Amino acid sequence: MIGTLRGTLALRDPDEVIVETAGVGYRVAVSPDTSAALGELGREVMLHIHHHIREDAQTLYGFDTPDKRRVFEGLISAHGVGPAMGMAILSIYGPSELAGILATDDIDALCLVPGVGKKTAARLLVELKSRLDIGDVTTAVASGYPAGEQPTDARSVVRQALAELGYSAEEIRSAIAALPPGDDSSALLKAALRHLASGI
Structure with missing residues (x-):
């Protein structure tokens, strides 16, 4: 089994x-x-x-941090979550964001993931709490925000701000997925608004 891969970046797609x-x-x-x-x-x-092995294929899924790989492996161990959905979730939420979602039972946040509806999100919340160990999820609610409204990191702040501005779930999903790395919520919100304005 392949655990890490080091070499030259020869080609890159999203x-x-x-x-x-x-x-x-x-x-x-x-x-x-x-x-x-x-x-x-x-x-x-x-x-x-x-290193994901099936009867008909072998696929390598790569992550820039070990935490992301660990969370991915926890996700795909949940019932009904395959690698495609696991990657879709991690394309929108990092480990710290997932911690906040689990801490606040934020079903609406999981519903932003393509293919996840209310019932699936509710089931995932229960399963992921028992399968993912991604830090102290209770800290996300320590500052007095109502359940489901705590912005746990920069991307969550951006998601909440876009929702308050009236953007649809699909628009928010697209904007969050297109964000560059970073933890400056103001800069990320500007990037999200530029993405939405471009109509891409």
């Missing part, structure tokens, strides 16, 4: 990269934020790998 090592190019499925975090083509990169 959802896949090719890392070349010892003359072999490895195709690795990644989330948009991991893809962006790898930097320029031609540089040496290192990915934490989940």
Whole structure:
């Protein structure tokens, strides 16, 4: 089983990269934020790998931090969550955001993930609390925000701000998925608004 992969970033798309090592190019499925975090083509990169094996295929899923890989593996161990949905969730929410969602039972946040409706989100909240160990989820509600309204990090702040501005769930999903790495909520909100204004 492959646990990490180090080599030259030879090709990059939003959802896949090719890392070349010892003359072999490895195709690795990644989330948009991991893809962006790898930097320029031609540089040496290192990915934490989940090697997913099925009867008909083998797929490498890559993450820029071990925490993301650990959360991904927790996600796909939940009933009805395959690698595609696990990557979709991590494309919108990082480990700290998921901690806040679990702490506040924020069903609406999970519903922003493509393919997740209210019933699925409710089931996932229950299952993920027992399967994911992503820090002290109780700290997310410690500052007095009502349940489901605590902005746990910059992306959650942006999501909440866009919802208050009247954007639809689909628009918010698209804007959050397109955000660059960063923890400045003001800068990320501006980037989200530019993305929405561009109509991409």
